[in-house]
Amino acid sequence: MDIEAKIKSDMKALGCKSDLKISLAYNLYIHLVDEKLMYDTEYCYNKDIDTLYIVARPNKNDKLNIYVPIPTYDLISVSFINQVQENLCTVETGPTVNLAFIEGDFTTVIYTFTKGLVNRPPPHRVSQQRAKEGRRTFIDNELRKSRNEILNDALNGGVVDDDDCEVLD
Template sequence: MVEVEVKIKEDMKKLGCNCDKKIVLAYYLYIYLVDQKLMYDTEYCYNKDVDTLYVVARPRKHEKLNIYVPIPTSVDVSMDLISVLQENLCTVETGPSVNLAFVEQDLTIVIYTFTKGLAERRPAEAIEQVRQKAQRRIFINSELKKNQSKILNDAFNGGFVEDDDCQFLD
């Protein structure tokens, strides 16, 4: 078994990855997908443009290839990173999804799928406008709640109009 591990890690290094940590993470992800998830056509790959060692595999024999990128749980993952991975790793054959395989120190692996195009990311200005609108709505609702009894009382009793120009018709 040790010989197989050494050979796989050497192959990963030959692909162009020089980071031992990335090689170890990709190795454990590869073994996890082969031995525990029993995936088909499992291969490890390297993309030099984004310096990423990843694994492709088919969950079932006749399904499309999926991309699995090992990520240590100690790394903060941003939407920008996910976008860069999707842009550089996704192909017509794999589709617009990338699976991030978060690897704990004890080698526990949890996989999350991110699919490009399901929802567009809003610009910062639009997010701020939505936040301000929500704050106004909260303020108005709190004012209505505070004055609810007065508003209801005025509504039931006809209210009071301070405008001298109003005329009441009989």
């Protein structure tokens, strides 16, 4: 039995019945092992969401990453990504899942999704934030322009006109 048949047989033995999912997972596995040179690469199956996936370490001392093969023609929703994260992410792997989109010629593009990122703020909030950043940038630029003058005044005690001073008894 050749290696491809053995690996696909092992994937089927994990519980996956879909030949398409097995083929995609096999090609992702080979991509991660041969092209990306990942460490501790293993294929796994989650029966709750009927998904074959790969876990691997990009470097020897890194944590395990999760890679889920997806055909490029599948429609992916945020709820699907949340479902994958809920079922596959562990304390050991962290809140990140990598979706590996695989084309018919087995070209693979990997996107990383991290659970718990902040939702995009509403448009009025974004414009307020931009205005605030604009004011900060203006003030910073003005301070930079006058930096030498401000430093000289601070070091020399500043220059005070006699007209501006009042002597108190």
